Amino acid sequence: MVLVLLTVLRFSIEKTDTRARLGRLVLPHGTVCTPCFMPVGTQGSVKTLTPAEVVESGAEIIVCNTYHLYLRPGYKRVQAAGGLAKFIGWSRPILTDSGGFQVYSLAALTRVTDEGAEFQSHVDGSRHLFTPELVVEIQEALGSDIAMCLDECPPYSVSRPVAEAAVARTSLWAERCSRARQPDTNLFGIVQGATYADLRETSAKSLVALDLPGYAIGGLCLGEASDVTYDMVGRVVPLLPVDRPRYLMGAGYPEDIIAAVRLGIDMFDCVLPTRNGRTGTAFTSAGRVAIRNSRYADDPAMLDLMCDCYTCRGFTRAYLRHLFVVGEALGPKLLTLHNVRFYQRLMQNIRAAVERGAFDRWSSEFLDRYRPGAEPAGNESDR
Ligand SMILES: [Zn+2]
Numbered sequence: 001m002v003l004v005l006l007t008v009l010r011f012s013i014e015k016t017d018t019r020a021r022l023g024r025l026v027l028p029h030g031t032v033c034t035p036c037f038m039p040v041g042t043q044g045s046v047k048t049l050t051p052a053e054v055v056e057s058g059a060e061i062i063v064c065n066t067y068h069l070y071l072r073p074g075y076k077r078v079q080a081a082g083g084l085a086k087f088i089g090w091s092r093p094i095l096t097d098s099g100g101f102q103v104y105s106l107a108a109l110t111r112v113t114d115e116g117a118e119f120q121s122h123v124d125g126s127r128h129l130f131t132p133e134l135v136v137e138i139q140e141a142l143g144s145d146i147a148m149c150l151d152e153c154p155p156y157s158v159s160r161p162v163a164e165a166a167v168a169r170t171s172l173w174a175e176r177c178s179r180a181r182q183p184d185t186n187l188f189g190i191v192q193g194a195t196y197a198d199l200r201e202t203s204a205k206s207l208v209a210l211d212l213p214g215y216a217i218g219g220l221c222l223g224e225a226s227d228v229t230y231d232m233v234g235r236v237v238p239l240l241p242v243d244r245p246r247y248l249m250g251a252g253y254p255e256d257i258i259a260a261v262r263l264g265i266d267m268f269d270c271v272l273p274t275r276n277g278r279t280g281t282a283f284t285s286a287g288r289v290a291i292r293n294s295r296y297a298d299d300p301a302m303l304d305l306m307c308d309c310y311t312c313r314g315f316t317r318a319y320l321r322h323l324f325v326v327g328e329a330l331g332p333k334l335l336t337l338h339n340v341r342f343y344q345r346l347m348q349n350i351r352a353a354v355e356r357g358a359f360d361r362w363s364s365e366f367l368d369r370y371r372p373g374a375e376p377a378g379n380e381s382d383r
Contacts, residue, residue, distance in 0.1 A: 009186045009213050011245050015355055019264040022354040025245055027093040027145040032060040034266040035350055037343045043068050044088040047274050048333040051090045058344035060092055063269045066138055067099035071121050075138045083143030093145035098135045100151040132176035149177040151190040156224045163194035171206040178210050190218040195228050197235050204239040215240045216247040230259050237264045254346055255372045258363045261350055273343045277336030280324045287371035296321040309341035
């Protein structure tokens with residue numbers, strides 16, 4: 001039997017520019033430069049892309065989903081197949097979420113007690129109980145480079161008593177996850193507290209006391225106003241240990257990533273680049289482009305002249321629009337390919353700017369060109 005020794009993560013800060021940090025995160029399956037964006041491979045696949053294409057985009061780590069993989073194909077089956085990385089043909093690091101978020105958002109949640117979260121599968125209605133110990137066991141069986149604690153993740157708009165109870169339970173569960181883990185499991189705690197600043201602080205302090213390898217901020221970027229998001233992140237970050245990676249879960253708009261890097265966040269994930277790619281929205285250096293728009297019907301320009309991806313090297317907006325209009329599978333694929341590369345290039349540019357000590361100047365230049373939420377106005381064919 002070959003014994004594979006996994007190392008606990010090593011994280012080093014190479015450079016800081018005010019609170020923005022350039023770091024290196026060394027994990028069992030490879031090294032990740034931070035700030036990083038992790039494409040989401042919910043079911044063990046970054047939708048429409050091959051692992052080689054994800055690697056080519058520059059992504060050094062992806063996120064997979066414990067809840068989904070637990071239900072199908074089942075974590076013991078993945079373990080028997082040699083672990084998740086081998087099963088999905090991905091040779092770089094993988095972070096798995098704990099399933100807490102999906103239990104609250106996707107499954108029919110039947111009961112939450114201190115013991116765990118009982119839910120009904122969205123696939124076949126079968127009943128399951130996620131305990132802190134089980135989600136650690138699942139993630140260890142999958143062979144995750146980074147495992148997440150089970151957390152209680154209520155909607156951001158909950159009442160104070162509900163948020164308070166979720167914080168208490170999240171701390172209790174984190175302690176149990178920490179006790180249950182193998183010494184070499186890179187377990188991250190998840191700070192909760194909805195939009196109550198003092199609860200966020202309580203949550204951060206109790207998790208930091210567990211001395212975990214990294215920390216995430218959860219329960220944000222779910223529809224609350226962005227100044228509220230930034231306020232919460234800004235209060236939590238100073239309470240987290242300087243020498244551990246910090247992960248803002250679910251932050252996906254370029255403007256939010258930039259704001260969070262400025263507050264000292266190192267890791268991001270979101271379904272936006274892949275989901276929007278499949279539904280026809282591209283992120284470009286000028287803002288978002290809804291490719292089905294009839295204004296692109298005769299547009300001979302590439303999607304984004306500042307992009308070096310395969311899509312932007314060879315396909316016009318007019319053709320991309322055509323693919324979506326007629327429902328060809330190549331359309332979602334080409335837009336996803338572009339979006340995933342756009343996010344990796346965004347992070348590469350952020351890291352280069354921090355390295356030069358020019359993050360502020362770079363981000364204001366980027367945001368001058370990039371119009372959040374809006375399509376570029378007028379005919380873009382001369383771009
Ligand atoms: Zn592109």
